[in-house]
Amino acid sequence: MSVTEAPDLKSRLEPYFAFVGPLVMILMILLFMGVMEPARYFRISNLNIILLDAALYMPMAMAMTFVITQRGIDLSIGSVAALTAILMAFLVKGYGFPAWLGVLSAIAIGALLGLVNGLVITKFRVPDLIGTLAMDLVYRGFALVLAKGLVLARFPELITGIGRGQIPGFVPIPVVIGIATFIAGAIVLRNTYFGRYTIAIGSNPEAAEMTGIAVDRHRVYAYVLMGAAAGLAGVMLTGKLNAIQATSAPYFNLHVIAAVVVGGTSLFGGRASMIGSFAGVLLLSMMINALVTLRIEFFWQSVASGVVIISSVALYTWLQKKDRDGSGGLITALRTPDNARLLRLAGGLGAALILFLILGFLFAGQTVPSG
Amino acid sequence: MSQASEPIVSMRQITKRFGGVTALNDVDLDARAGEVLAIVGDNGAGKSTLIKILTGVFQPTSGTIELDGEALAMNSHADAIERGIDAVYQTLALADHLDPAANLFLGSELTKSVLGIRFLDNRKMRSEAERVLADRLGVHLKSMDAETSSLSGGQRQAVAIARAVYNRNLRILVMDEPTAALGPQETARTLKLIEVLREQGLAIILISHSLDDVFAVSDRIQVMRRGRRVGTVVTKETNRQEVLGMIVGAGEMAQEAM
Known part of the structure; x- marks a missing residue:
């Protein structure tokens, strides 16, 4: 009896692996910091900093979950965020747009840039990796051309509110925005055509095509969503720093990809975990904050993100491997x-x-x- | 019994050329309700091309298709599905990461309206999927929550077939090598499914390399060779030797000799 039930339990637990993985790592960080630097790490103000940092990546991680589940990738989001933020800054500061219209325009511009990405990939048949990498150069170039070396600073209260506002006695406003996008993302993934087809396309593109799904159209949708999320992140970053420049947000893409992948969304497509991506974002922010708290140089952040991507992909691939008998160790x-x-x-x-x-x-x- | 009924679909003098290559030459096909028609032949004999024309994927270079005695022109696979002709492919075309219900309704999801926005009705799809699998195919899956990848080959087949038979219009089901990737037990189950569907009055066209399967379930066997129909025989009145002979061409010589 127990022999037949054992694999059943494992298969029942399997969907939750995605969430358990980052959770275990979060616990390890908490334990480690509890031993090393409990006083400075566990202050309320520090927890606020962690949440504030994580919130910036939440909309992007939500959208990137869709992109990666479709076997896609978007390496242009940092430049999309910088370019939309600079365009928003011009609209608000140069042309006197009301702040709320500036924010909406920024999200629309981001969506438009995402649309360009999607069309480059689906219509010109440029592989996503190369396509978005090249568009990253294009968007960053436009941002540099427009803003030159300028730092655009001092924004209306609405924008700083979106970036770093605090609901008294509660969490910061960007955290509310981030969590709201994740909840919306989870509903879209589970209960809409787009979500269902996203998984189908990533799981088996030929089958998706054969059952009459408009594969290319839904891939474009994912990149549009990604662009809009990056635009929103651009607004949040601008508000958080109350300043923006053309070289802002250089590491967005790998950071967000790391968060999504560590959360159990498969780079090989078909397997999506919204809650895993959420946990992944928290994990990365906690890890980076821990590095800062331990007074480790900022540049190690990049090393850490890379190591997290490699180790989590390797780990999930190993977990997916059905036949582990007979490998007989190292x-x-x-x-x-x-x-x-x-x-x-x-x-x-x-x-x-x-x-x-x-x-x-x-x-x-x-x-x-x-x- | 099958001889008595009129064919649902008749393909007459179908020819298909791809550039200079003639894949099909003057081929006829009749499918009748409540009957399994097996199509056998060597690789490149034109089996796949023939059924792709029947399912609307390809259009014939010349020849006619009649459905219930009316001329039928199809421009796409979707047209064929609308007219009640569908196919289950060897690859099954399943998205392994989705659950069985999601796969069954893939591409034609059931929805409900919440505040004017259309959302997927996952609960209804699940209960409908369970109903179709149980009522039409007699299959009960242990879990409707598990990913399709965790199902056995035969169960996956059942999900793919259920997708086709959920369409109430369905009258002709083409099955392309349904048992090619299955073990003996799963093969037996799949053949059982075919019999169940035949009893429900579907016309089934079975493409198979396995003469065992063909003799186990088919009513008639249509033998193809080099893009032509060598002949159609009634399964009960023939034997393996004769069919094999027709497949490799010995039959032609024998017929010529007669």
Whole structure:
């Protein structure tokens, strides 16, 4: 009896793995910080900082969940956010638009830029990775052309409210916005054509096509949603800093992708987890805040995001693998002929590098300070 | 019994050319209600092209299709579905990450209106899916929540068939190699499904490489060879040798000799 029930339990738990993964990591961070720096990490003001930081990424992570579930990717969101924010700044500060219209225009502009991404991918058949990477250059270029080196600062109260306002005795306004977008995203994923077809397209594009789903149209929708979310993030970033410049938001894309992937949404398509993405955003913000609290240099953030992406994708791929028998651990794996060759290659490269370093030190001349 | 009834669909003198290649040459096909017509033949014999014309995916170069005695012109697979002709493909065309109900209704979801906005009616789709699987196919899935990827080959087949039979108009169901990827037990179950559907009065066209399956469920066998119809035989009145002979071409020679 118990033998037949064991796999049943596992398959019943499987949908929740996505949420449990980041949750375990969040707990580990909490434990670690509880030992290392409890006083500074667990202050209310610090928790507010974490939430404020996480809120910025929430709309984008929600939209990116749809994009990635369709087997897509969007590497242009940082530039979309910067460009929309700068255009909004011009509209509000240069042309005297009322703040609320500026915000709505920003979201519409973001959606439009997302539409361009989607059309580039579906109509010109440029692979999403290259297409959005190239559009990232285009959008960033426009932002630089428009704003030059200027820092546009001092925005109306509505925009700073969206970026860093506080509901007295409650959470910051951007957190409310972020959570609201996630709830909307979860409903769209579960209860609309777009959500259903997003999963179908990512799960089996040919089948989706055969059952009469307009695959390309729904892929464009995902990029439009992504663009609108990036536009909203641009507004939130502008409000949070009360300033914007063309080089703002350089790491949005990988940060958001990391959050979505760590939350259990599969890069191979078809598997979406809204609540996982939410947990992923929280996890990354807590991790980065922990690095700051431990007085580790800011640039390690980029290292940490990269490591999180690789390790979570590798972990989920391993969990997905049905047949784990007979692999026999690391040592046997290293003994296979192919891996032995790779090992020799790695050894050779290492030896060559060591040789070069030794030679370099032996023949070292006068050092030239670069400064 | 099958000889008596009029065919639902008759394909007459169907020819299909792709550029200079003639895939089908003067092929006829009749499908009758409550009957399983098997189409057999070697690779490249024109089986797939023939059923793709019947299901509206391809349009014939020449020849006519009649449905209930009326000329039928189809421009797409959707036209065929509307006229009650559908197919279950070998790949099944299932999205493995969705649950069975979502797959059954994929592309034709049931909706409900909330505040004027159309939302998917997941609950209704689930109960309908359960009803169709149980009533039409006699299949009970252990869990309607599990992803389709966790189902067995036969259950996945049932979901794909249920998608076709949910259409009340459905009268002709084409099954392309339904048992090719299944083990013996699952194959037996799928053949059972075919029999159940036949009893419900559907015309079933079964494409198969397995003569075992063909002799187990079919009423008539249409043999194709090099884009032509070699012949159509009544299953009860023939045997494996004769059919095999027709597939490889020995039958032609024999007929010529007679």
